[in-house]
Structures are given as structure tokens and as C-alpha cells.
Amino acid sequence: MLDAQRVAAIDCGTNSIRLLVADVDIDGTKTDLAREMRIVRLGQGVDRTGFLAEEAIERTLAALREYAVIIADHGVEKIRFCATSATRDATNSAEFGQRVERVIGVRPEVISGLSESRFSYVGATWGLPPGSRAVLDIGGGSTELVLGDKPLGPDVGESYDIGSVRMTERFLHADPPTLAEIGTCLDACDRLIGRELEKYPPVTTLIGVAGTITTVAAHALELPRYDSEALHGARIPVAELASACLALASMSVAERRDLPFMHPGRADVIGGGALVLDSVLSHLPLQTDEVVISEHDILDGIALSFVLPLDQP
Template sequence: MPEQRARVAAIDCGTNSIRLLISDIGDGRKTDLLREMRVVRLGQDVDRTGHLAEDAVQRTLQASREYAELIAMFGVTDIRFCATSAVRDADNAEAFGDAVEGVLGVRPEVLAGDDEARASFLGATRDLDDVRTLVVDIGGGSTEIVVGTGDRIEWSVSLDIGSVRLTERFLPSDPASVSEVAACMEHVDAVLAPVVAQLDPVGSFVGVAGTVTTVAAHSLALPSYDSDVIHRARLDLGDVSAACLSLVQMSVADRRMLPFMHPGRADVIGAGSLILDRLVAQLPLDTDTLVVSEHDILDGIAWDMA
């Protein structure tokens, strides 16, 4: 007898954005019906204060109300709300959870770093070749690095380096000064060094999430953001690094003028690009190509609901 398909809503509440995916899942298949993103910057100043700012919480709750309407409209049977780095680090996470539950009727699940890494890997690799792969997910508050084959994860780590966190900590100027960029790169390299020492060379390299997809759009010189072109694009690592350093050197105003740039990402893409550049430089890769995936932790959250 065929497995019954369920209509699910997965919500990924990150440091910079909150995203919604509504899908029908069953029989080993996932049919996506709706993807939405709101840049709410929930992690605003969390690195400095350890506290979710009230205005950031209100922006996130407003997006949650909009998502609740969409979820009802689509007749969703199951909702999963996952929060990551910013909520992990916040001393008022419990109160935030109460507020979200009041809007959506489900309590946020705060993913540990390893769980976040696993969901990112499963989402990214589900429709890629079944080979040993290293996946990087650069978020606003943290970066996950995962190695595995198929649905078998052999190693993962979550690092407290993300586009929002490092912008607030290292890149206050607009555009960033040479000394600020150098200090940020030095910090990322220091965080990566003990991680790189644990890794064997990997022949398949996949990048996910907004920093990677935006760098891909820049590298490809797209006239507008085009998910179909970006998904599964194969980029030369030298071209990736060149695109990263180009974005770092721009002012926020110049980044906003790029036709593919989401306005809520323009002020933090410099730090995210530096993280990607240092990953390309430091990771033990047996490939000269980055594969870009539009499928990520959000898809992994949905698959886990099957």
C-alpha cells in the first residue's frame, strides 16, 4: 500500500532570516509548494549582549504571524519550527519560545550545533550524487561543516563564525578597512585551524545558504537572482574566492545596487564572503569546484518530518 503523503510546514529561524517551506512528503518524495523568506535579524547584537533584542523579537513574531496565515491557507497537517544560533546563545530563549508558541501553536525546537549540521547535510545532498561529500552551511551566527555519504554522516562541527556575528565584531566600517578585514580573516583562520587538522581530503564540496548562493550569483554575474541557475551550479574555486573578495571590498550601498542582492543581506555579506573564502583556502579538498545547492537546513527539517 502506498505511503500516505503529509503536508508539512518547516520553519528555519536563523540569526539573519526566518524561512518557511510547505511541502507534501511521502513515498520517499518531497513536492515543494511554497518557499518564503523574511530577513528579521533576530540575532541583532546577541553576540555582544547574549540577549534577543525586543525589536528583533517583534520582527520575527510578525513574520511568524504571516507564516501562520499561509500555513492555514495551505491546510498544513504538521508544523516544525527550528531555531538555531541566535536562540541557542540567548538568555531569553524561553520567553521567545512562549511568544512563538502563542502565534503558531508549536514550540520552537532549538537545534544543537550537531543537529543543525545534520539537517543542513541531509537537505543539501538529497538530490546530489551519492559520494563522500563535505557540506558547508554559512549562517548569520554559526557555520556548520559536515562530511558524509548519502544519509550517513561521519563527522560534523558547528563553529561560532557567521555573517552577522563577524560583521558586528570585526567589520564596523563601510566599506570595511584593510585592518578590519585582516583581523576578521585572522580570526576565521584561527577558528578553522583545529577543524582542518581533523579532516581527510574530500572530493565533493557543496555550499548552501544565503552567503553561498549570493556569492554564486555574483560569480555568475546574474542579471537577477535566479534559483534555477544557482541550484547545482558548479563554480571554479578560484572564481569563488575572487567573488568573495570583490563583495568584501564594496560599500553596502554598492552591494545593494547588485541586481541579485537581497537588501537584508547587503550589510553582512562581506563577513559571510570572508568565511567562504577562508573555507576554500583552508579545507582539504580534492576538487577545484564548489557545487551550490539551494536545498539546505530547511529541506532537512522537512525531510525529518516524513
């Protein structure tokens, strides 16, 4: 990799903040050096208040201080920090950006849902053989679904304001959630995205990315621990994934935390995300009976954006 540059990509979502340090060549060849994830719940209460809570900002800055050390230790040349749903929705995102810059040296880019979907698509599909596919990314505050067959971007893409934290805060208040709460949440998911998904062209390959989907997949596979290698490339029947969604949504938080693959910071909101996934699987016109799981996603797309023209419309 004679022309490689060492970069740091940061994905700041509603529930987690993640770091990828990688060497990226001008042709898009990428060598990962470090991957980190912290559950910081930056989007705590944002759906209700429209405001980033101070304690959530402090959790995020604490994670960034750890990331700053990793970035310095690896001699990173360039940093790109992309913030998504929670920061898009917050009225105090500018103040948050100033505080981030003092810690990490760059100000967050608050990217649009369209950019988020493009980065997720390229991150998940870059390097795969040509072919038509859809990429589904369920985050804490939003869900991106994109379809395409081009290496650098989707033909059809949309971002929906529906995600694990948002739906949990709105609908799933009991522990465990009541059947009525689960039904109301599913009805809301169907109303918010179901009719839109039914308008999509037929999907022959569906790739699921990011923590909500990989956690549901780990449950479907009954993994003894969270295993990225076992998950990446796994093909899970749609019926088994849908069954895992409803099982997770029906559990108490304590029961979810006891699952060996469950990140403790995801246990209280995975139910909302699982119900979003169940709704997508119910309404998307699938011409396949399986979902392909990928550990590559928006974070990889951000890293590739240093050398690929992903910011172009």
C-alpha cells in the first residue's frame, strides 16, 4: 500500500460512538488497525426534548478522550467525525460540536440521512462481487435502507426517523414490555415505514448491518458470545430472524443482559430495534428467504470516503 494514508473514522450515533483506524489506499484497499465501540446513548431523550442531555454529552466526550489516545498512538494523518440522527435532531448540536473539537481536534459533520445511507451501502458492499442488493442499517434514532448495484452508491435510498432508542422511549415502558406495548410499537413501525417499504422494487439480496441487526442475528444463531467472525457473512433465514426479533422484544432487560452475546448498553433498547427489523422483514418485497449479515457498515464507508468520491450527489 504505497499510496496509503492512515485515517480515523468516527461514527457518532444515537446509542453508540465507534472508531475505526485504518490504512486506506487510493484504490479503496483498506487495512483495519483498530476498531472500538462505546455505548454512550448520546440520543437519550432527544426524541422528546429535541436537546442533547448534558450527561449524554459527557459520556460521549469521555469516550472521545479514549479515542484521542488511540488515534495519537497510531499516528493518524486525517480524522473524519460523522454525527447522525441524534445530532441532526438536537437544537444544541453546534455547542456539542465545539466541545468535541476541543477533545478530538475536528468538529463533527452532521451528515444527512442520504449521506448516512450512502456510507452504509458502500461500507457494506465495497469489494463484493457485482450484483443488485439492499443494505439495511437500523440505528438508535434512524433506519437506512438502500438498494443498488453500483460500487459507489445506491440507486434508491431512504432514511427513516425510526430506531431502537427512539421506539423504545416512545412505546416500550414496562419491563418486560407488555403485549399491548409490543403491539402498539409494531403498529407504529408499520405505519411509519411499512407502506413506504412496500413501494420498493423486489429485493433479491438483503444485507443487514450495525449493532441492532447483528445482535438479533447473534440470538438467532444462539452464539455463546458476540463473535464478529461468526456473524460476518452469516446467512440467516428470514423466519428465524423474525422469530429472534419477537423473542428479544418480549424479554426483560435483565434477561437480555444475561444473554452471552448482549452488550449491556444495548440490552434496554434492543427490543425497539428488533421490532423495527420485524416490521421491515414483514413489508419489504423480498425475493429471498435469507438475510446476509455484515460487520462492515457506515464506519467503513466513512473511512473509504477519504479516497472515494462518496460525498458527491
